[in-house]
Amino acid sequence: MGRRVLSLVLALVLGSGLLTVPAAASQGVWLGTWSAAMQRPTTGFAPNWSEKGFADHTVRQVVRTSVGGALARVRLSNHFGAKPLRVAGATIARTAEGAAVRPGSVRPLTFRLSKMVEIPPGGQLLSDPVPLSVAPLERLTVTLYLAEPTGPATTHLFATTTSYRASGDHVGDVGAAAFTEKATSWFYLAGVEVTGPPLRRDAVVAFGDSITEGAMSTVDGFNTYPDELAERLGNARAVLNTGIGGNRVLNDSACLGERAGKRFQRDVLDQPRVRTVIVMEGINDIGMSEIPGEACVTPNPKVTAAELIAGHHDLVKRAHAKGIRVIGATITPFKGAGYFTERGEAVRDEVNTWIRTSGVYDAVLDLDRVMADPADPDALRPAYDSGDRLHPSDAGYRAMAAAVDLSTL
DSSP states (O other), X not given: OOHHHHHHHHHHHHOSSSXXXXXXXXXXXXXXXXXXXXXXXXXXXXXXXXXXXXXXXXXXXXXXXXXXXXXXXXXXXXXXXXXXEEEOEEEEEEBOSTTOBOTTOOEEOOBTTBSOEEXXXXXXXXXXXXXXXXXXXXXXXXXEEEOSOOOSOOEESSOSSOEEEEESOOTTOOSSTTOOEEESOEESEEEEEEEOSOTTOOEEEEEESHHHHTTTSOTTSOOSHHHHHHHHHTTSSEEEEEEOTTOOSSOOOSSSOXXXXXXXXXXXXXXXXXXXXXXXXXXXXXXXXTSOOOTTTOSOOOOOXXXXXXXXXXXXXXXXXXXXXXXXXXXXXXXXSTTOOHHHHHHHHHHHHHHHHSOOSSEEEOHHHHHEXXXXXXXXXXXXXXXXXXXXXXXXXXXXXXXXXXXXX
């Protein structure tokens, strides 16, 4: 459907002049306000619904925006699906508490003007624009009704918010009573985009592993470092979190995402209106190469600093080719973590020295020094440690976001 026709249809749907479509909507000027990096279906380290998938289920998922807009749309992904994904109905609404949504805010989602949609294996699809004015830092609930068996579901394994499931079709429910099951993963939901003034805003992508993703932060607290950075920025710039727990620069995992170089196109370069990416990757390449191989971490060959540096250099070159500014975050301390070794520490030090001094990155976010214990620079500062000597606490994530020089964005 052409842009002019789509604008006319939307004008008719939204009412007789009471609510009009901004010019940006007809011009295709959209900005991501929330995102999740998609992964293969897996139980991984925690139970979730991705391996069995869904059949006559309604799935309700909560996200928090970074910037606002006059209209919204949702991006669904069947990237790792083995069969077509059929969505029988979908809505978006303002979140109340838990699985409940605010009365009067429920909006049906359509796809090419149909409430039912089929997404082929490996594909993704954007919904039609929805007349829902979105505020910055607002919680939104996206609900999908999956009537037919889906098979294993494309997922984001370690979400930092709670998702809910009900049997049957409850896509339009305001209350939470039917949603009796919970998980901390996202399913099929890859992004939420907005449009509307001011149109000169652009996006910052936080790309990395579990420390970017926000592991060990308070569930439903929105305390990850990208969340905290979005709060600092207000409505000035979108922040998209594309961290994956356990992710590595050089090797894929059946449970922990494709390697950074493989997913960089989808999770960074293909995002709309990206101006800057903050890259924080490498600790899992180092640590996982030091432990016995298990299904979720193999292959896990011994990695060298030179190999990691080459992987980082490739990401920078690819971003620069798209006109995207790249900030390199140094790898944070991990002494005392389950996969710490002195050999791994030597590799971390060498990679961090290169990030600081090579000049390859456009700017450096020196999180190693921000997060280090002054009494033992190889270890996390106790006040910033979640308890596993690897992942920051909520206070640690706030310190990470506070360390970002906003002028470098």
